[in-house]
Amino acid sequence: MQFLRTPDARFDALADYSFAPNYRMVPDTQGGQLRMHYVDEGPELADPVLMLHGEPSWSYLYRHMIPIFAKAGHRAIAPDLIGFGKSDKPMDRADYTYQRHVMWMNDWLAQMDLQNITLVCQDWGGLIGLRLVALSPSRFARVVVANTALPTGDHPMGEAFLAWRRYSQEVETFDAGRIVNGGTTTKLTPAEIAAYNAPYPDASYQAGARQFPMLVPTAPDDPAAEPNRQAWGRLMDLDIPFVTLFGADDKIMAGVERVFQKLLPGTAGQDHAVLAGAGHFLQEDVGPDLAQRTLAFMAKD
Template sequence: MDILRTPDECFENLPDFDFAPHYKTVDDTEGGQLRVHYLDEGPSDASPILVMHGEPTWCYLYRHMIPLFTAAGHRVVAPDLVGFGRSDKPTKRTDYTYQRHVDWMTDWLQQVDLTNITLVCQDWGGLIGLRLVAAMPERFARIVVANTALPTGDQPMGKAFEGWREFSQSTPVFNTGKIVYGGTTSKLTEAEIAAYDAPFPDESFKEGARQFPMLVPASPDDPAAQPNRDAWKVLMGLDIPVLTAFGSDDKIMAGVDKVFQKLMPGATGQPHTILEGGNHFLQEDVGPELAQVALDLIART
């Protein structure tokens, strides 16, 4: 598997991002290796909060939440998915599959060896993170589900998602920073937009970001449809606490929170919330509020 690795200098002097990088090497599933980057902040002996980003962001998305978690005494671990951030970027679109993303992050999580995890997941952070929960439920203590889903292709994805997928494949320049800007209500500064562009010096680094929308199971016979159905069978039998916190302005994920509230036993009786002013990237719009939701869940459970 051929890979690209974003030069370190691309990540210098990013606003509000004074965190030390950490790395693990995972099996690329073809006999080679991929380097996965992650942040690891706070006391090493504290129970971890695992925050997982989605498309087309990276762990920079959680920069305003991490200090709130560590100030409360928690350890925070924030990986970059393969193809994003400081993690390695395979060069071919076909290198990226849903199952490989799950396999890569499973390998990483087992190496970091986190247990008693509070998972905070958004966008593809949920599509992958919830698969990790289903595969290794003994490692997870609670889940905060934020603007994400675990689709099986058995229900239509909706016009907003279809429009996004069409745009992602047809736009000549996949402008990551502007895409994130468009998914916020409060809007980003030029320096923050540049920080979201930082992992991608040119279009050749964006094959993973381009491919992600095509990996969402949108039909019942999608390769990931049955694995996600199998994951749901596990999730529907778990009693670990589950709390939904969705953004009020997110049109793509609107209403999906009800699916988790209905199907996951641990969601019963939880104070599920809609965070006013939060768009798809609610970590940017209402990051402190989302952090407090997670902290309150930990304190209660």
């Protein structure tokens, strides 16, 4: 598997992102290994808050939340998915599959041996993160479901998602920063837009970001459809607490929170919220509020 590694200089002097880099090697399924980056702040022995990003962002998305969790005495961990951020980026789009993303993250999680995890997952962070919960439920204490889904292809995805998918494949220049900016209500500064583009010196680094929208299962016979159905079955048998915190201005995920609330027993009695002034990337719009609501959720135990 051929891959690229973004030069470190691309990440110099990013605003509000001075976290020390950490790396683990994960198998690439073809006999080699890929380097995965993650932020790891706060006390090493404290219970972890695991924050998973989605498309086309990276751990920079959680820069305003990481210090809040660390200051509260928790271990704040935010990986970059393979193909994103400071992690290695396979060059062939065919190297990216839903199952490989799950396995890469599951291998990293096993190496880290995290326990009593509070998972915060948004966008693809949920499509992958919820699969991790289904695979290793004993590792997870609770889950914050934020602007995400676990699609099985059995129901239409909606025109907003289909429009995004068409755009992601047809746009000549895939500008990650402007895409993230388009999914916020508060709008990013030029420096923040540049930070989201930092992982991609040129288009050859963007195979993962380009491929992600095509990996969402939209038909019942999609390769990921049955594994997701099985994951739903496991999640529905768990008593792990789940809380949904969605953005009121997220057009793609509007209403999906009700699916989780209906199907997962762990959502009963939780302080679910649809957050005003928050778009798809609610970490940008209401990051500190999202962090505080997560801390309140953790304190309910």
